[in-house]
Amino acid sequence: xxxxxxxxxxxxxxxxxxxxxxxxxxxxxxxxxxxxxxxxxxxxxxxxxxxxxxxxxxxxxxxxxxxxxxxxxxxxxxxxxxxxxxxxxxxxxxxxxxxxxxxxxxxxxxxxxxxxxxxxxxxxxxxxxxxxxxxxxxxxxxxxxxxxxxxxxxxxxxxxxxxxxxxxxxxxxxxxxxxxxxxxxxxxxxxxxxxxxxxxxxxxxxxxxxxxxxxxxxxxxxxxxxxxxxxxxxxxxxxxxxxxx
Amino acid sequence: xxxxxxxxxxxxxxxxxxxxxxxxxxxxxxxxxxxxxxxxxxxxx
Numbered sequence: 001x002x003x004x005x006x007x008x009x010x011x012x013x014x015x016x017x018x019x020x021x022x023x024x025x026x027x028x029x030x031x032x033x034x035x036x037x038x039x040x041x042x043x044x045x046x047x048x049x050x051x052x053x054x055x056x057x058x059x060x061x062x063x064x065x066x067x068x069x070x071x072x073x074x075x076x077x078x079x080x081x082x083x084x085x086x087x088x089x090x091x092x093x094x095x096x097x098x099x100x101x102x103x104x105x106x107x108x109x110x111x112x113x114x115x116x117x118x119x120x121x122x123x124x125x126x127x128x129x130x131x132x133x134x135x136x137x138x139x140x141x142x143x144x145x146x147x148x149x150x151x152x153x154x155x156x157x158x159x160x161x162x163x164x165x166x167x168x169x170x171x172x173x174x175x176x177x178x179x180x181x182x183x184x185x186x187x188x189x190x191x192x193x194x195x196x197x198x199x200x201x202x203x204x205x206x207x208x209x210x211x212x213x214x215x216x217x218x219x220x221x222x223x224x225x226x227x228x229x230x231x232x233x234x235x236x237x238x239x240x241x242x243x244x245x
Numbered sequence: 246x247x248x249x250x251x252x253x254x255x256x257x258x259x260x261x262x263x264x265x266x267x268x269x270x271x272x273x274x275x276x277x278x279x280x281x282x283x284x285x286x287x288x289x290x
Contacts, residue, residue: 231284234288
């Protein structure tokens with residue numbers, strides 16, 4: 001059985017590092033986030049048209065791109081699961097999808113807060129905003145779907161197929177501003193736009209910080225999923241299926 | 246310092262969203278650790 005086969009390689013201990021090393025990494029990421037916050041608020045030049053509110057950009061965009069990275073890891077893990085049926089890929093898929101949700105939530109919320117003073121509205125159903133909202137709904141549904149299926153292998157297969165379907169929205173979100181006329185501005189990087197070099201440097205610092213945060217959260221979430229897997233194994237040995245934790 | 250309140254609200258939103266997420270992960274992790282310990286104890290008996 002695939003699950004039993006994987007139990008030796010999926011123990012939380014294999015995903016965990018010594019507490020001191022984890023603590024150092026957490027401090028490192030916190031430091032990076034503090035530097036990114038400082039650069040975004042005090043180092044980046046003030047944008048001429050929008051003023052201070054434009055500084056939301058330094059978190060809005062990196063969090064959005066990091067969410068896409070997280071969903072693409074999840075997409076890759078789902079394909080790998082369907083090819084190999086190794087549970088570690090299913091654990092990575094769910095961990096990565098779940099961690100991506102708060103990142104995309106930040107993108108939606110900060111975008112809305114930015115839109116209000118600049119556009120005069122909190123929200124509009126244009127292609128970029130709508131496809132991003134659909135992406136958020138798809139991944140929340142993916143997480144809910146997993147709670148509805150008890151059989152682990154069936155849950156892994158069905159959710160992997162759903163995840164692959166959901167991930168197709170990622171490139172659609174990204175390219176929607178090329179394909180459609182939207183309220184959302186055209187890209188400032190890679191789309192013919194321009195960005196002040198100092199603004200670009202701060203953007204890179206902020207993106208590195210959010211990627212480091214993704215790495216930390218993903219490892220922690222994978223450890224949780226591996227522990228959940230161990231609980232399921234122990235329950236099978238004890239002969240009580242129990243509830244899903 | 247026009248729109249400074251909106252800027253602060255956006256930054257606050259980032260911290261609130263990730264604090265809530267971190268809290269839920271920590272709580273689930275603690276609950277699972279207790280469950281593993283309980284099941285190991287049951288299997289020993």
